[in-house]
Amino acid sequence: MPYFFKGNFMRATLLTRRFICALALYCMTITFAAAAEAPLEIKAVVVTMFEIGEDAGDEPGEFQMWKAREALNTRYAFPQGFHDIYVNKETGILAMVTGMGTARASAAIMALGLDPRFDLSHAYWLVAGIAGVDPQDGTIGSAVWADYLIDGDLAHQIDAREIPADWSTGYFPLFFTEPADQSASGQPANAKNGEMYVLNASLVNWAVSLTKDTALHNNKAMDELRARYKGYPNALGKPQVMRGAQMAAATFWHGKLLNDWANEWTAYWTNNKGNFVTSGMEDTGSYQAMLYLDKAGKADKDRFMVLRTASNFTMQPPGLSAAQNLAMESSSTGYAAMQPALEAAYLVGSKVVHNIIEHWDTYKTQLPGEK
Incomplete structure (x- = not known):
């Protein structure tokens, strides 16, 4: 390649690289700024x-x-x-x-x-x-x-068609075995779950x-x-x-x-x-x-x-x-x-x-x- 064209090509390549680097730096700056933006x-x-x-x-x-x-x-x-x-x-x-x-x-x-x-x-x-x-x-x-x-x-649930005859409902709290347990202890309810x-x-x-x-x-x-x-x-x-x-x-x-x-x-x-x-x-x-x-x-x-x-x-x-x-x-x-x-x-x-x-x-x- 003639020296004249070779020199111009190298200068153009350098300018292009500088432009790309500058553009990349700018994009990174914008990205970091957006990331650092305070939440609304x-x-x-x-x-x-x-x-x-x-x-x-x-x-x-x-x-x-x-x-x-x-x-x-x-x-x-x-x-x-x-x-x-x-x-x-x-x-x-x-x-x-x-x-x-x-x-x-x-x-x-x-x-x-x-x-x-x-x-x-x-x-x-x-x-x-x-x-x-x-x-x-x-x-x-x-x-x-x-x-x-x-x-x-x-809750626990037993279908109404299968509950014992003396039960008022088949739906009662977790870890109880029958509806009567809800009041049997006389203790306040503990809603831990x-x-x-x-x-x-x-x-x-x-x-x-x-x-x-x-x-x-x-x-x-x-x-x-x-x-x-x-x-x-x-x-x-x-x-x-x-x-x-x-x-x-x-x-x-x-x-x-x-x-x-x-x-x-x-x-x-x-x-x-x-x-x-x-x-x-x-x-x-x-x-x-x-x-x-x-x-x-x-x-x-x-x-x-x-x-x-x-x-x-x-x-x-x-x-x-x-x-x-x-x-x-x-x-x-x-x-x-x-x-x-x-x-x-x-x-x-x-x-x-x-x-x-x-x-x-x-x-x-x-x-x-x-x-």
Whole structure:
């Protein structure tokens, strides 16, 4: 190669190598900067369990109202969970969809709590979902703040067709051999396996006080349904904000006998301090994940709230069997209070979330309701 061309070729090669090195150094700088970027501080996590269709523009589930009304427009891919996460970076509100059932909820919350993109160390957690309501305590469309979380799955069970004639039920706590054992010792229940959790009473009291006067939606179909519950005065009333124990069970149970069991199960595990009011699926799993995250310093278990809103009754009205009533609820018409319950979850829950955001300078380090 002539010297002239050889020299130019070597200079060009050197410049190319320098350019590549500079480009590589720049890319590495950007990568390290991104990796070192501080996690986004989250002030409130809204936990929903399902969405009916799309995240916007169609019939809403538990998530859609929060996304639209809180301007949750920043999307974070969340392949380690059920559904992508949405955030409003200005307000610090994050909302998630865990998927239905205890297992999905627990796994999704654990995955979020360990996600390095978010700082959840001071975040308040609000579960906002629909539930069944005991007509002995309340009515459809109501919003119920949970004080106790009861697990309805951890138990022994013998099929009702095989239980001894003198047994009242074939469903009794783990490590007992018969229902009578529940009260035979006279000792307080020890929920060491996650059969019962107590939520932060001060925070629950604060949430109830803040939201108790919230006007909740009602409609003619709800009036017609609740009118069937003659003999249940609390079921005949209008929707209101309440408090009570929340039963979590992966099996969607229904009927008077199981409703009686839920009340007895709650009384047993809370030593008669709690009253069963609402039934759902996920909340004991969600809170168990919070306990682990709290131990790891990733979240604060005392900032966890559960708000369940009543879309249906947990048992049939007089004149119908449990099977007949369940079939009616599962028909094409669905639950009479479905949409009002979804609205109630947002109306009541957002009051708490907005108050936390507005007073973040205080509530970041001091919990509401505490002196």
